Amino acid sequence: MNCTQIEKLIPLYVGEDLKPREAGQVRRHLESCPNCRQLTTEFEESRNWLRHFATPQFDETIFDGLRDALHQEIAPMQPRSSWLPRFDWLAPAQFMPAWNRRVVLAGSIALLILVSGFVIYLSRREGSNQPNQANRKMATTDSTPGPRNQPEKTGQPGQDDAAAINSRSVRKRPIAGRFAAKARPTALPPVQTDDLVSVTASQLTDLISSTIESPIEPPVNNDGNDLDVERDRDMLRIEIQTADPKIRIIWFAPKVDSSSGSEIHMK
Amino acid sequence: MPGEIMDMALMSDPIGPIGPMRLDGGTTEETAPIARLIVRAKAGDATAFDQIILSHQRKVIALAWRMLGNQDDARDAAQETFLRIYRNLNKFDPTQDFSGWLYRIAVNVCRDIWRQRKRNNQTSLEAGVESGNLIEPVSPDNTESAAIFSQEQALIARALATLTEKERAAIVLRDLEGFSTEEVAQILGSSPTTVRSQICSARAKIKAFRERWLKRSKRGPA
Numbered sequence: 122m123n124c125t126q127i128e129k130l131i132p133l134y135v136g137e138d139l140k141p142r143e144a145g146q147v148r149r150h151l152e153s154c155p156n157c158r159q160l161t162t163e164f165e166e167s168r169n170w171l172r173h174f175a176t177p178q179f180d181e182t183i184f185d186g187l188r189d190a191l192h193q194e195i196a197p198m199q200p201r202s203s204w205l206p207r208f209d210w211l212a213p214a215q216f217m218p219a220w221n222r223r224v225v226l227a228g229s230i231a232l233l234i235l236v237s238g239f240v241i242y243l244s245r246r247e248g249s250n251q252p253n254q255a256n257r258k259m260a261t262t263d264s265t266p267g268p269r270n271q272p273e274k275t276g277q278p279g280q281d282d283a284a285a286i287n288s289r290s291v292r293k294r295p296i297a298g299r300f301a302a303k304a305r306p307t308a309l310p311p312v313q314t315d316d317l318v319s320v321t322a323s324q325l326t327d328l329i330s331s332t333i334e335s336p337i338e339p340p341v342n343n344d345g346n347d348l349d350v351e352r353d354r355d356m357l358r359i360e361i362q363t364a365d366p367k368i369r370i371i372w373f374a375p376k377v378d379s380s381s382g383s384e385i386h387m388k
Numbered sequence: 389m390p391g392e393i394m395d396m397a398l399m400s401d402p403i404g405p406i407g408p409m410r411l412d413g414g415t416t417e418e419t420a421p422i423a424r425l426i427v428r429a430k431a432g433d434a435t436a437f438d439q440i441i442l443s444h445q446r447k448v449i450a451l452a453w454r455m456l457g458n459q460d461d462a463r464d465a466a467q468e469t470f471l472r473i474y475r476n477l478n479k480f481d482p483t484q485d486f487s488g489w490l491y492r493i494a495v496n497v498c499r500d501i502w503r504q505r506k507r508n509n510q511t512s513l514e515a516g517v518e519s520g521n522l523i524e525p526v527s528p529d530n531t532e533s534a535a536i537f538s539q540e541q542a543l544i545a546r547a548l549a550t551l552t553e554k555e556r557a558a559i560v561l562r563d564l565e566g567f568s569t570e571e572v573a574q575i576l577g578s579s580p581t582t583v584r585s586q587i588c589s590a591r592a593k594i595k596a597f598r599e600r601w602l603k604r605s606k607r608g609p610a
């Protein structure tokens with residue numbers, strides 16, 4: 122390289138802005154050229170002089186004024202409400218761009234909905250299977266009298282079954298629903314609580330057990346005819362299927378003419 | 389000291405593409421708090437945006453003052469810079485370098501103000517020199533030294549005023565703010581070769597201005 126070419130590179134050489142290869146060429150040329158060396162010195166002095174251009178120490182009031190002015194300008198602008206930062210824990214902003222975070226959040230929500238739906242579906246399916254199985258069992262036990270009608274459970278009837286009743290009694294909704302389903306055709310009038318028979322759970326279990334063990338013989342009249350027809354005519358039959366498929370509560374109550382306005386007495 | 393390029397991914401930016409540099413020399417861990425502030429500011433949190441202003445206002449005003457040479461213009465430039473940032477926060481990707489984006493906007497704002505002043509046939513530097521409003525530096529206690537210092541600062545400002553808008557931006561970022569040539573190119577949205585050309589030209593002009601002043605001062609008072 123000659124001096125003309127080197128002179129063009131010297132301004133960059135003093136600021137170390139040349140590529141290593143070019144810088145090496147300039148350095149080698151400067152070793153043998155006093156004129157270019159002098160020019161380099163002048164550029165270095167000029168650059169150092171420029172770098173004395175100090176930044177002033179601004180008064181704090183300038184910064185306060187700047188922030189006040191900015192807040193005044195920004196205040197009228199509608200704040201951009203975004204729900205995205207609320208889910209920062211799920212998709213940290215510093216790890217992925219905004220559009221990625223939206224995709225992650227949308228996917229998470231969709232997955233949550235799918236899983237919830239599946240769980241609800243499974244629970245409903247199980248719930249609908251249980252009564253069907255219970256009804257099927259009851260139908261079998263009803264149609265086959267004798268020892269098979271006896272509950273399969275062994276042990277103290279007054280304890281296990283009472284516990285079962287107590288535990289099932291918490292599930293009020295299904296019992297009420299079944300009760301309502303049975304009673305719907307008769308449009309029951311309100312029942313006075315004074316007329317309700319109060320029994321303990323163990324008593325009720327004993328009663329039910331004895332009923333199942335000794336099925337009620339179909340009543341007959343003096344003529345030996347079946348009294349079912351008469352009973353159905355005069356009595357209101359209310360059946361309640363408990364959660365335990367082996368236990369069904371049956372009430373017989375005398376039918377009362379609704380025009381008379383009297384209450385139904387339940388026994 | 390700014391200067392380290394941390395990665396090479398480009399970031400999307402409403403003003404224009406800017407590189408991936410960590411202009412403040414910060415690491416990813418150090419930029420995490422600013423990323424969180426940006427996310428909060430995007431959601432309309434004025435306190436978070438105030439924190440962003442607090443942490444960057446000195447850098448922005450210093451750059452604007454060096455570019456424009458006038459305190460009032462520097463404050464106007466800083467205000468406009470932060471306003472543009474606020475308006476475009478939703479377009480900024482918090483995973484990218486905020487300082488690079490900030491400097492890019494600040495330089496663009498200073499260029500706009502520079503052009504505006506030029507249309508009025510007076511640059512801020514010239515106006516500052518003429519009005520005596522230019523220099524508010526850290527002055528030495530000695531009055532005589534302070535006067536010499538102020539005179540020198542005014543001369544440098546006048547030397548910078550002889551540069552074109554692009555040369556001035558390039559030399560301020562390279563020699564006064566301390567960015568590398570590649571970083572300056574990314575801030576200015578041009579190639580490193582173009583920036584080198586602008587820096588070369590600017591240094592030659594400043595050297596020429598200084599020599600003229602030295603010759604004149606040898607002959608007599610300016």
